[in-house]
Amino acid sequence: MTSSADATVQRFFSYVVKGPELTSCWLWVGAIGDDGYGRFWVKEPGDKQRVYRAHRWALEHAQPVERPQQFHALHRCDNPLCVRATSGEDSHLYWGTKSQNMMDRSARGRSNFQLLGKPDPEARGKRVKAAQALRDYTKAHGYEQVKVDELMKNVLPDQGTLF
Ligand SMILES: [Zn+2]
DSSP states (O other), rough: OOOHHHHHHHHHHHHHEEEEOOOOOEEOOBBBBBTTBBBEEEETTEEEEEEEHHHHOOOHHSOOOOOGGGEEESSSSOOOTTTOOOTTTTSEEEEEEEHHHHHHHTTTGGGEETTTTTTTTHHHHHHHHHHHHHHHHHHHHHHHHHHHHHHHHHHHOOOOOOO
């Protein structure tokens, strides 16, 4: 690894708050996009900037694949802010195909976020707000599982509104 790659990794983890348990999430506390996922800017050769979804960058780094654009970076924990990607069994992120992603979503009752490919702007807005609230809370107070669970409730359909 070159030193500039090391610096990128260091910069990435300066935006991450790790939970204490083996099962805890690693929460992104940097910028959040309008889809509720973290954003990470990386300098590419030629002084260009490329913006990644933070969880995707983490998975590409922890589990490099040949053609990452063919795969989706999927969450086991359903937490859009989670960037816990490792090469081991404790990883909360894994590579999946598009159809796996859809099956995964409907299996977990998340399909109303994207009904047959039609994004639901209201659900999306709720998810973004919940992600921002969790980020701001975590930045100020550190990792708290209770707050992570609250976000989950907000992200999943038909649950009471929290925060
Ligand atoms: Zn997680």
